[in-house]
Amino acid sequence: MTKEKKLTKVIETNIENGWEAPIHGEFKGVEEDESTGEYLAIFKELGDDVVFKMSAVLFLFHPKFAKAYWGEEDYQLTTSCDTESDKDGLWGSVSDGESSIVFFMGSVWQYYLQQAVLSKDLIDYYYKNVRYKLYCHGCCKPYTAILNRDVKVKTIQCPNCGGRHILAPIMG
Numbered sequence: 001m002t003k004e005k006k007l008t009k010v011i012e013t014n015i016e017n018g019w020e021a022p023i024h025g026e027f028k029g030v031e032e033d034e035s036t037g038e039y040l041a042i043f044k045e046l047g048d049d050v051v052f053k054m055s056a057v058l059f060l061f062h063p064k065f066a067k068a069y070w071g072e073e074d075y076q077l078t079t080s081c082d083t084e085s086d087k088d089g090l091w092g093s094v095s096d097g098e099s100s101i102v103f104f105m106g107s108v109w110q111y112y113l114q115q116a117v118l119s120k121d122l123i124d125y126y127y128k129n130v131r132y133k134l135y136c137h138g139c140c141k142p143y144t145a146i147l148n149r150d151v152k153v154k155t156i157q158c159p160n161c162g163g164r165h166i167l168a169p170i171m172g
């Protein structure tokens with residue numbers, strides 16, 4: 001799949017999520033600027049010949065775009081510690097004197113945007129790590145999770161009932 005198609009899918013997904021582009025018109029696709037190698041999102045007003053183009057990096061790094069794409073819930077901690085911890089920015093740590101555990105204390109979008117900035121390819125990262133609304137067949141409750149877009153069957157541990165069920169996507 002080309003970079004243009006991946007980025008188009010990312011933008012379409014986020015428009016469905018409620019993201020509003022900071023530019024007029026309806027989203028019409030993506031093109032690569034041949035002289036700079038930049039990817040441009042194209043917007044066009046209905047019935048108007050004027051086309052607006054915006055560099056994708058202007059919104060891919062923007063908190064508003066990341067919030068709509070990955071969600072604003074607290075990032076799920078991998079440890080259930082509730083002891084006092086050292087906090088350094090968005091990362092915290094606890095220590096029992098011998099070993100220590102480092103964990104993330106921010107929101108889901110903050111975690112994924114950090115990873116995206118440091119990833120090999122920003123567009124690939126956005127494309128792969130997508131937010132799903134899922135439905136647990138065990139306890140019948142909806143749940144959201146960031147999963148790899150290309151993985152067809154999602155079996156993850158349900159946070160509601162703890163069972164390892166096949167979680168069927170509701171949308172996305």
Ligand SMILES: [Zn+2]
Nearest residue numbers: 136139158161
């Ligand atoms: Zn469940």
